[in-house]
Amino acid sequence: MRLLDALTSLKRAFRRGDYLYRSGEPFRSLFAIRTGFFKTQVLHEDGREQVTGFQMPGEIIGLDAISSDAYTCDAVALEDSEICEIPFDRLEALSRELPTLQRHLHKIMSREIVRDHGIMMLLGSMRAEERLAVFLLNLSQRLSARGYSPNAFHLRMTRQEIGSYLGLKLETVSRTLSQFQELGLLSVKVREVEIMDMLRLRSFVGAA
Amino acid sequence: MRLLDALTSLKRAFRRGDYLYRSGEPFRSLFAIRTGFFKTQVLHEDGREQVTGFQMPGEIIGLDAISSDAYTCDAVALEDSEICEIPFDRLEALSRELPTLQRHLHKIMSREIVRDHGIMMLLGSMRAEERLAVFLLNLSQRLSARGYSPNAFHLRMTRQEIGSYLGLKLETVSRTLSQFQELGLLSVKVREVEIMDMLRLRSFVGAA
């Protein structure tokens, strides 16, 4: 796996607000996030934007670009971040030599597809409170998998961005968070969230 | 490419309503549709279902299963169909030998991700008429790419299934189709659609 290290040796730093790539740019590399936080978004010609995901350390972005040799969305740093660039042709070459790596790459791509299906379910058939609950629980779970507290965390994105991701307007996001607070499920102070009653928050999901 | 033929030599036939696979079943193969029409859907524990796609000849299904070695959705034939089974370990082995095949596989997976992002945009920020217009135009385009008329076609799915896919209720799908008909954009007679004014239908998309 020293080969793999060689592959990921290109590191780059980004400031908050920087674009890692923009839609339309030629595809050459995938990126692994080392530290920080990103969002990816697709822009519709009429100006509407859809946030397609929030990525944290250990996650890979750029997979959408393989299909057309150009990035199909924008990736923007939501805080100062560091990424590893992975030249895709080298990754392909190496994965021909290492079946384990090959399988790993396929799983990563497949996982992205499964994740997207989950969001389609969320956007297609959940009410606002459910969407928010799913979103918060997912963040909590991913942060906790990285050694952070599952109960208290800092939101790195605006209400607007959360809304775009969840198919809601920012006012609805704000109201729903306030409502959760009133119910004693959590406390929100702008970007700081503390989940007080994880079980009850979970029970929100899938409840009519 | 004779190797590839060997890979896809397992053919199977399905009757309308048959399951190609079900969520949870162990993953062994991808499937290429030769003839017919399928839908894929994910089921939420509470019974809600989300149709994640409608697939036609030449398209590959089962990519979601790679990530967890089990199918994560159901695939159901919407009409009598014939598929090729592609054992995934053989496909991986072969794609280690054939860089072109490897690249092709990666593009197919990436294309699925891009498609899903498009649907997220649709579900997250389009109104009912736009969703229907996008859906019909997409069907039209794919059918036309397969040599069928882009203007007149048979819907192989129910209003319910269209609604699930588009995040709408069946009544809304029905009403919106009627409305398009009133406007002279198309004629619908239950499952038979004829697009009369493709341009105006297109102009619906992205219009406030």
Next chain:
DNA sequence: CGTGGGGTTGACTCAAGTCAATTTGGGTGG
């Protein structure tokens, strides 16, 4: 030739969107 699933349509409801006023807080320059 009945029967039931799929489709259409209407009347009414309601969740989320819109618009607007106000507060909060982080970042920048004097």
Next chain:
DNA sequence: CCACCCAAATTGACTTGAGTCAACCCCACG
């Protein structure tokens, strides 16, 4: 270091697009 400014967030009042519920039609199939 503080004051100011502006973007982000909150909250309220009102509107609306889509959902719900219900009646009815139609035709395909047994």
